[in-house]
Amino acid sequence: MSWLQRRxxxxxxxxxxxxxxxxxxxxHQLVAGPDVSICDRCIALAGAELDxxxxxxxxAQLATKLPAGATPAEALARAACALAGxxxxxxxxxxxxxxxxxxxxxxxxxxxxTEALSALGAANLTARDAGRAAMAALLAGDLExxxxxxxxxxxxxxxxxxxxxxxxxALVRAPAGSAAIAPLLAAVVxxxxxxxxxxxEALLDAAAITEAYAHVRAGNHAVAVKRYAPFRRRDDxxxxxxxxxxxxxxLDGVGDWLAARxxxxxxxxxxxxxxxxxxxxxxxxxxxxxxxR
Ligand SMILES: [Zn+2]
Numbered sequence: 001m002s003w004l005q006r007r008x009x010x011x012x013x014x015x016x017x018x019x020x021x022x023x024x025x026x027x028h029q030l031v032a033g034p035d036v037s038i039c040d041r042c043i044a045l046a047g048a049e050l051d052x053x054x055x056x057x058x059x060a061q062l063a064t065k066l067p068a069g070a071t072p073a074e075a076l077a078r079a080a081c082a083l084a085g086x087x088x089x090x091x092x093x094x095x096x097x098x099x100x101x102x103x104x105x106x107x108x109x110x111x112x113x114t115e116a117l118s119a120l121g122a123a124n125l126t127a128r129d130a131g132r133a134a135m136a137a138l139l140a141g142d143l144e145x146x147x148x149x150x151x152x153x154x155x156x157x158x159x160x161x162x163x164x165x166x167x168x169x170a171l172v173r174a175p176a177g178s179a180a181i182a183p184l185l186a187a188v189v190x191x192x193x194x195x196x197x198x199x200x201e202a203l204l205d206a207a208a209i210t211e212a213y214a215h216v217r218a219g220n221h222a223v224a225v226k227r228y229a230p231f232r233r234r235d236d237x238x239x240x241x242x243x244x245x246x247x248x249x250x251l252d253g254v255g256d257w258l259a260a261r262x263x264x265x266x267x268x269x270x271x272x273x274x275x276x277x278x279x280x281x282x283x284x285x286x287x288x289x290x291x292x293r
Contacts, residue, residue, distance in 0.1 A: 019072040033059035046080040073105035081116035107136035127151040127159030141276020185214035216246040221253030241277035
């Protein structure tokens with residue numbers, strides 16, 4: 001049952017959170033309004049005070065802000081934007097919370113918050129905001145938007161985090177076998193090498209996985225399989241859908257069809273709110289050479 005269908009169920013809002021769809025028994029508190037319900041976790045995520053006395057007013061505002069067809073997280077983001085008003089710091093704090101949560105619904109929510117920040121005045125959109133929104137659009141399979149999100153001031157186009165995001169977007173968009181892949185790859189690896197702040201290990205991982213992806217795009221499947229090896233079975237940090245899809249392509253390229261199928265099934269089952277990557281994975285599965293499905 002889709003989220004929209006569930007919304008039409010008149011009893012539903014008394015049983016589940018309208019935003020995260022968690023049932024009453026799975027949250028600490030659920031406040032039910034006339035059209036919409038919200039759990040304590042989503043209230044906190046929306047950046048509102050946790051004082052339950054304030055919740056009815058918040059619900060009344062949220063009820064008018066649910067766009068048709070939006071994912072719960074995206075609806076929550078738009079509601080949070082409405083609650084935050086013209087408070088850029090509040091919106092950025094909400095974006096910080098969304099960044100920490102993996103998954104396509106939250107990626108879409110992050111894009112919604114970024115758009116709200118931008119709407120307050122282009123000057124609000126820093127390279128950091130734009131870079132992570134571009135990565136979120138990439139995760140959501142919205143490649144056009146990923147390429148279009150830009151920081152406000154030209155000087156910020158030189159920001160390294162922003163450049164990494166843009167190069168990764170370009171790598172995902174480059175056609176397989178394209179001559180553009182090699183220089184993009186070299187640039188991404190260099191950008192990561194120079195970044196020694198924050199978390200060097202995570203950055204090196206990001207560079208390695210980007211390199212593996214580029215090898216798939218360039219048709220070097222055996223090299224790609226080898227480069228992806230350390231990331232294949234890490235449950236704590238599941239690969240982004242485009243990487244899992246690319247790993248499947250690489251495995252298929254070296255004839256390891258069972259393992260390829262496993263990756264594609266993983267992508268097809270993930271990211272249920274966004275059609276792009278699962279559709280790509282299902283396309284691979286429909287064309288696979290295995291005698292069974
Ligand atoms: Zn919730």
